[in-house]
Amino acid sequence: MAVAVLLFSAGCEKIIEFKGDVTEPRLTLSSYAEVGEPLTVYVASSIFFLSDQKYGRAFTEGLDTTRGSVRCFVNGSNTPRELQLVPGADVSSLCYRDPSYAPAPGDHIRLEAEFPGFDPVWAETDVPLMPAFEVVSAQWRLTDMSDWVDIDDDWVLYDLDLTLAVTDDGKYDKYYYLQPITIYQSEWAEENYTVFYSFSSNDIIFKEMSGGNALSLLNRYGGYFSDELIKGQRHTFTITISEISDREDILYFGLIASTVNEHLYWYDVSYQQTLSAMGGLFGEGATLYSNVHGGYGFFAASAPVLLDVEW
Secondary structure, three states: OHHEEEEEEEOOOOOOOOOOOOOOEEEEEEEEHHHHHHHEEEEEEOHHHHHOOOHHHHHHOOOOOOOEEEEEEOOOOOEEEEEEEEOOOOOOOOEEEEEEOOOOOOOOEEEEEEEEOOOEEEEEEEEEOOEEEEEEEEEEEEEEOOOOOOOOOOOOEEEEEEEEEEOOOOOOOEEEEEEEEEEEOOOOOOOOOOEOOOOOOOOOOOOOOOOOOOOOOOOEEEEEEEOOOOOOOOEEEEEEEEEEEOHHHHEEEEEEEEEEEEHHHHHHHHHHHHHHOOOOOOOOOOOOOOOOOOOOOEEEEEEEEEEEEOO
């Protein structure tokens, strides 16, 4: 094994020639419609994966914002809502927003975008109904740190067994998403800070979609499960959140529980697979989910509620 590593690290290289088709840049849309929040759409130009171009402004070059437009149609209306260009979080994409429209449960939204030099693109999604979750019980216990090395005697951590109940309306196929959230007060930071916790569960509803570490471009931790096994029923289950910092430092502890449509679920799953493929030398490529016609990207929606948890 040592010889193989030495030979590889000594410069044993092979140039692999790509023989596939190199497609022209296509328009990319990314939008996440959340109940009660202004609809925001990110627009970018795709870049060939072997291109010499780098991240950043390369994604926005070639997009003529003076003649380009992003429109949305709500619930079959023939009158489009024109989205306005607003400053985005970075320079890798352009952000369009309609501050006067916030998606409501049950809305059907269609997005259309046209920019000179690109094929028109469109995408549709349905905003799910609000979920029916409740907190049944919260059992706090000290974390067993007997195997920890060099632990500070003043460091106290807790595990939380959180029992929840969800009542499914049985009306349509859907996914649920859970995201534990904690707000801490800090002596070393000028402002309070928020921590998103992952969790584990042995409940059958999670199956292969176990509730741990579903990381997406939306920068969230949490877990999914479908309503396949509980359609039209009330189901009680327990999740375990581990290694929560000292409760004396907690200002707020809660759980974001959301109904999400399948577009968001499949996008998050494919993104996780993409991250795994990039994580090793022999990783196998994964296809990122897209429901944008004529281009790339995703358009998904969710309906979240915030559940308070006593600590």
